[in-house]
Amino acid sequence: MTDPSARPTRAQQRRQTEENILAAARQMFAELGYDRTTIRAVAKVAGVDAGLVMHYFGTKDELFSRAATLPADELPGGTTEQVTEALLASLAKRLDGEPVASLAVLRSMLTNTDAADRYRAAAEPQLSQITAAIPTADAELRASLLSAIVHGVIIERYLLRLGRLADASPDQIIELLRPCFRILATAQTPPSTSQPVTDG
Amino acid sequence: MTDPSARPTRAQQRRQTEENILAAARQMFAELGYDRTTIRAVAKVAGVDAGLVMHYFGTKDELFSRAATLPADELPGGTTEQVTEALLASLAKRLDGEPVASLAVLRSMLTNTDAADRYRAAAEPQLSQITAAIPTADAELRASLLSAIVHGVIIERYLLRLGRLADASPDQIIELLRPCFRILATAQTPPSTSQPVTDG
């Protein structure tokens, strides 16, 4: 082999170029969503020609597919308590340092069916795990609510930038959410049974 | 006057046509989002010519603006308890039969800045009211979380159709959410330190 640091092989260079394109694509999909990011713009950001992007990925869908692959952030099974904490930890991780691939899918999923499918595919095993850890008959619905809360928080923090959610510390958010998650996951009745509040 | 039912005036007919166009636009914006709905398609659904849509509304943005006007769903101020219940009631209302204009904004807000602004404008007064009703120092963040939960639930129910959230009854969802909302709004410490869960 010749000196690998001075003269990268063709395969290495190709890999590097491909990675540059994917990074640029992830960034743009996350910022603009599927429809508004164009191959041309991605190519420009990556510093290559638009034709080359097509040459590597064939189609825009394929590029999105490769760029927006989610790292199946899986929860370990276990007790209700453990799963709840794992879910909170997973959220905390996503709350500091924007997960750009995740944002790409999130921003695209409302307009691109492929992104929606991808998101569903990534979310469903998590959903099952959470469901399995909840001991009530309506476990599925409770798990869905937990999922909805997680995604609602992420969307409002990163995509919509509404209220104080945009700049609050992850820890602060997690601490406020923990009791909610516990109640949803363990089906305990809240301490305020004395007040059913039928009145408006 | 001539018989009004048999021969509508010019103004009436114009109003009717305009309403048809707006209904078609609302429907398509809700289903496809801003980018993917085209003037041409709206015109076809409304049964008119594309040029006519331009003639009436001038620009696509203006059409969206007219179609996606939100009915400022306001909360009455009051005690923490009252505001919490009002927020739940507001959510319940949106959970059976979500108005199509609201869905149009929701689906468009991640790609169209105008939709995002519109949404923020509709959400912010609500946010302030909730904030005002929460007695803690981190009231703003708590209010933001409540808002995030509401929108997360709606997005997953109507736009993403994930899990059981899509077909659950509004009442069931509200009942599960009530304890969460109370904890977030009243800052009570959860009873979890002694682990009251029946089983692990």
Added chain:
DNA sequence: GTCTATAACCCGATAGAC
């Protein structure tokens, strides 16, 4: 491997005939 040129097809918006 890289890039230029262009095909083929959409779009929003405009101008003008009837």
Added chain:
DNA sequence: GTCTATCGGGTTATAGAC
């Protein structure tokens, strides 16, 4: 008031030169 034709722009994708 309604529609046809078209302009000027964008896009993905393809074909081919270097």
